Amino acid sequence: MFTLKDLAQPGTLDEAYQILVADRSNVLLGGCAYLRLGSLKINTAIDLSKINLDYIVELADYIEIGAMTTFRDIETSPLLNAYFCGVLPKAVSNVVGVQFRNVVTVGASVYAKYGFSDLITALLALDTEVELYNGGRMSLEDFLDKPFPRDILVKLFIKKTMRLAAYQSLRNSAGDFPLLNAAASKLGDEWRIVVGARPLRAGIAYKASKFLTENSFNNEQMDAAARIASEELSFGSNMRGTAEYRKAMCRVLVKRAVTEVVQCK
Incomplete structure (x- = not known):
């Protein structure tokens, strides 16, 4: 179980980023599902729930997914079930259990680059880009291949194709x-x-x-x-x-x- 000294709930991404880089022991909170498996000592935990990053929207050329979107949101999304033969909902549907999928977030899972990730494997098969607050927008492949300084994964973009x-x-x-x-x-x-x-x-x-x-x-x-x-x-x-x-x-x-x-x- 992790422990934390302080909790911050910033209202903007800029505020969240400034807190994150102020101290190496400051940590962004996703669903905390994997944090609970360790014994990390956190100075300031940063909760992004007030920045409205939990959404799945259809744009002209892309599907945009906010970083605080949960696996359960992915699994039950009519939009994602309608595209790419429903590969994303299928990929996350067997992750542990419904209660777990209700808290695990897209941003934390992708940013952590977990080797066991079901979601990352499915996203790589599509035309996926990530947007970092400081690092900008890049392909998921480039993000996974390169080390980046501490940053906030803000959203995913999946190109709407007939893939x-x-x-x-x-x-x-x-x-x-x-x-x-x-x-x-x-x-x-x-x-x-x-x-x-x-x-x-x-x-x-x-x-x-x-x-x-x-x-x-x-x-x-x-x-x-x-x-x-x-x-x-x-x-x-x-x-x-x-x-x-x-x-x-x-x-x-x-x-x-x-x-x-x-x-x-």
Whole structure:
């Protein structure tokens, strides 16, 4: 259980940012679900609930999601269920339980770059950008690949395209964190394959994606793409599974995700 000395509830992002950078032991609060698993000592905890960042709105070219939006909001959103074959609601629907999903926030989960994240894997399969208060707007891929100074993740932008997408995960039990997860998407002839919980954070399988994009599509090519993905990405071991098992299951999940995309309308 974490402990805190003081609680701040700023009314603006600028005020929140100034408090955050004033002391390295100051921490932004999301849903606090993962903070409770540790023993962090916080000087000032910053609650963003008064800045109105809990929303999902449709813009002309993008879907915008505020950082304080919960996983349950994602799961039950008619808008997100209508786009990309409902991949985002599906990705978060098995995260622990409804009570947990009611408090876990999008911003905290993405900013923390959790390796086990179901949401990040699905978002990477789409055309997703993040907006940081100080760092500005960039692709999710760039954000995940580069270290950034302390900042506030304000919102996500997902480009509205006809991209078809699917998500698959493997868990030791219902409600557990994923042992491995995968997502696949297709826009026109271009494929994208993503694998996460390796237990490293999600990454795009570029070679496998390129192979599917450039070759005629059939069962043999799906098998080949899944094998390429398992060979180009790295896997590790932890209490949930070994690297060897994850590598073997990568081929299974990738093929399932690709198959689901083909069947999606």
